[in-house]
Amino acid sequence: MPPLDFFSMTAVVAVNLLAIAFVLPWSMGHQVDAPARHAQRFFLLQGLAWIVILVASRHPVRPWIDILPFLAASISMWALWQLSRALVGWLGPRSLLLERGLLLMCMAGPLGFVVLVNHMDYRLAWFSLCHGLGVALAACMALRPRKRVARGWRYMMFGIGMVMAASLLMRSVLALETPWLPFFTADSPANHGFALVAPFCTTLLLIAILVAWRDEANQKLRDMALQDALTGLANRRSLETQGQHMLKRAMREGLPLSLVMLDLDYFKGVNDRYGHVVGDQALQLLARTLQKQTRGDELAARWGGEEFCLLVYASPDEVQALCMRLKSALLLGSRLELAFELCFSAGCAHAESVWEGLTLEQMLAQADKALYQAKHLGRSRWETVILSPS
Numbered sequence: 001m002p003p004l005d006f007f008s009m010t011a012v013v014a015v016n017l018l019a020i021a022f023v024l025p026w027s028m029g030h031q032v033d034a035p036a037r038h039a040q041r042f043f044l045l046q047g048l049a050w051i052v053i054l055v056a057s058r059h060p061v062r063p064w065i066d067i068l069p070f071l072a073a074s075i076s077m078w079a080l081w082q083l084s085r086a087l088v089g090w091l092g093p094r095s096l097l098l099e100r101g102l103l104l105m106c107m108a109g110p111l112g113f114v115v116l117v118n119h120m121d122y123r124l125a126w127f128s129l130c131h132g133l134g135v136a137l138a139a140c141m142a143l144r145p146r147k148r149v150a151r152g153w154r155y156m157m158f159g160i161g162m163v164m165a166a167s168l169l170m171r172s173v174l175a176l177e178t179p180w181l182p183f184f185t186a187d188s189p190a191n192h193g194f195a196l197v198a199p200f201c202t203t204l205l206l207i208a209i210l211v212a213w214r215d216e217a218n219q220k221l222r223d224m225a226l227q228d229a230l231t232g233l234a235n236r237r238s239l240e241t242q243g244q245h246m247l248k249r250a251m252r253e254g255l256p257l258s259l260v261m262l263d264l265d266y267f268k269g270v271n272d273r274y275g276h277v278v279g280d281q282a283l284q285l286l287a288r289t290l291q292k293q294t295r296g297d298e299l300a301a302r303w304g305g306e307e308f309c310l311l312v313y314a315s316p317d318e319v320q321a322l323c324m325r326l327k328s329a330l331l332l333g334s335r336l337e338l339a340f341e342l343c344f345s346a347g348c349a350h351a352e353s354v355w356e357g358l359t360l361e362q363m364l365a366q367a368d369k370a371l372y373q374a375k376h377l378g379r380s381r382w383e384t385v386i387l388s389p390s
């Protein structure tokens with residue numbers, strides 16, 4: 001059997017990566033968003049880095065022996081940075097410490113090549129150390145996402161990252177302690193081992209990236225199904241499901257619960273006078289105002305048309321204060337942004353404590369009645385109905 005040849009093994013890795021890099025954009029389609037584009041760039045750059053390593057191994061004379069490995073190191077670190085950008089896109093912004101640490105490693109690795117230009121073994125050890133630490137930091141990003149993301153692909157990425165990091169750190173030690181590694185061309189067990197680990201990890205990484213991309217698309221669809229397209233607030237369906245949770249929590253913890261239904265006054269006149277585009281801006285302004293005035297555990301939703309709902313753990317006095325704040329914020333905002341004044345009327349259904357059998361539908365019906373009364377009594381006002389079990 002012919003002996004293993006490091007050059008051929010590396011060539012297979014490079015061709016694999018480039019094939020993936022060319023097939024991915026085609027199979028994912030051109031309309032992908034930023035994280036998927038970063039992932040595509042990762043494969044392209046990593047493939048290019050391996051090609052440069054191959055070329056470098058065929059030109060072991062100056063100046064190529066200095067320039068080409070530096071180029072390969074820089075491209076490889078750029079690839080890692082692209083992968084980390086993809087992760088940030090899928091997982092939400094990470095702690096600055098992780099991101100800065102990774103950026104530092106991405107710059108320090110190639111820089112070491114310049115500084116240690118006359119020390120082959122040191123410079124490979126240094127680069128492998130920086131690369132290994134960078135990969136480990138990227139792998140840690142997958143552990144604590146800021147967004148709600150499925151676990152499977154994250155754990156897979158963490159595992160792959162740790163295997164890659166361990167083999168890179170081992171390479172760093174071997175480059176210093178043994179004669180095997182200063183030259184990529186050396187047909188040593190260490191080089192062979194690395195050329196075997198790389199495609200194994202690349203294949204698993206490709207799977208993890210495709211699953212991450214699919215999960216992101218699914219999450220977007222779920223968000224769209226629960227969000228009002230114009231205002232970005234929760235829609236009616238979302239109010240119905242989240243409202244049930246809030247009712248249960250209020251009952252469990254003995255909290256007061258108020259459902260406020262708000263309706264812009266004379267909104268048809270806004271559309272007729274200023275047009276539908278301005279009408280839409282008015283709705284968006286009210287939505288932003290509602291969002292700013294509600295806490296994280298409370299809910300602002302668009303019920304439909306120019307009607308909105310607030311579900312808050314608040315007493316009638318607190319709802320009164322909230323409506324006052326909303327009224328002045330909306331007046332100020334509409335004067336500044338739209339150059340006319342917007343007002344609303346509201347009806348509130350309040351339960352001092354939630355009892356078994358009280359439903360969201362009942363609260364909505366009572367709030368709607370109170371709103372009708374507020375409109376009837378002259379607008380720009382709010383009425384409250386106190387609900388009781390009898």
Ligand SMILES: Nc1nc2c(ncn2[C@@H]2O[C@H](COP(=O)(O)OP(=O)(O)OP(=O)(O)O)[C@@H](O)[C@H]2O)c(=O)[nH]1
Pocket residue numbers: 230263264265266267268269271275276277278279280283304305306375379
């Ligand atoms: N621009 C815009 N207008 C909308 C949207 N949804 C509903 N409307 C308009 O909202 C207006 C509601 O009119 P009405 O129900 O008569 O209420 P109003 O004029 O606000 O009168 P009152 O509620 O009695 O004070 C209609 O003209 C709808 O076309 C929307 O998404 N965008």
